[in-house]
Amino acid sequence: MKTALVCSGGLDSVSLAHVLAAQGRLSRIVSFDYAQRHRKELNHARACAERLAVPFHLVDLSGLGAALTGSALTDDVAVPDGHYAEETMRVTLVPNRNAIMLTIAFGIAAANGDQAVAAAVHGGDHFIYPDCRPGFTEAFAAMQKAALDGYAEIALHVPFVRATKADIVAAGAQAGTPFAQTWSCYKGGARHCGRCGTCVERREAFDLAGIPDPTEYDDPDFWRAAVASRQGAA
Known part of the structure; x- marks a missing residue:
């Protein structure tokens, strides 16, 4: 089954x-x-496509992103430090981001004769992002079936939708993923900051999976305190 992947890097x-x-x-x-x-992160996505010898499509939504105001990912709003499941991390939500991207990806897949579109949404995203939850992915798949009715049959492939980040690290390791050639940090500095939610989640996932983390962090030990604080509040 030919599968187009929405890939952030x-x-x-x-x-x-x-x-x-x-x-x-x-x-x-x-x-x-x-x-x-x-x-x-897009440099890492492009490098992944080159490494795996598949076409790379970079879609420019910069104008649209500028209109989706209020997120720490697109506005001059500080990216908070702490565990990904903290309420403060909601400021990183970009409204309808996955819905928009998946809609475009389905169009590209249909135009190129693919049978599926894949996305790596996972269980750790459910708390913050509504368009990462099973309810969304199931409804979106049904919507796309109607949208392409009579033109193409394309499935939505979300194998990690109920998985943990540690599960993804384990699956990636088994498939030979070069983890050092991926980017997670929302702050976009020279190195992973080690303090934002995505860095904490990344570091914790490697620890839980029992797999060495090759990532260089500005603050490599902050994650322990963030995880402990979250567990204490639970």
Whole structure:
């Protein structure tokens, strides 16, 4: 089944790219520039496509991203430090981001004869992002079936939707994912900051999976305190 992957260049989507490639299913990578402050992730998405020898589609949504105001990912709003499941992390939500990107990806897939579109949404995203939850992915798949009725049959493939980040690290490792060539940090600095929600979640996932983390962090030990604080509040 030829599968187009929505890939940010992050750990989750690059891992899924390698899993799909190992299965002989990856047909192309689709990425989006929505004027995110961490757009350096797109370099990693492009490198992934080159490494796996599939076409790379970079869609310019920078104008639209500028209109989706209020998010720490697109506006001059500080990215908070702490655990990803903290209420403060809601400021990183970009409204309808996955819905918009998946809609475009389905169009690209239909135009190129693909049978599926994949996205690496996972269980750790459910608390903050409504368009990462099973309810959304199921409804979106039904909507796309109606949207392409009589033209194409394209499935939505979300194998991690109920998985943990640690599960993704394990699956990525099995598929030979070069984790050092992925980008997670929302702050978009020279190195992963080690303090924002995505960095904490990334570091914790490697620890839980029992797999060495090759990432260089500005603050490599902050994650322990963030996780402990979250567990204490639970």
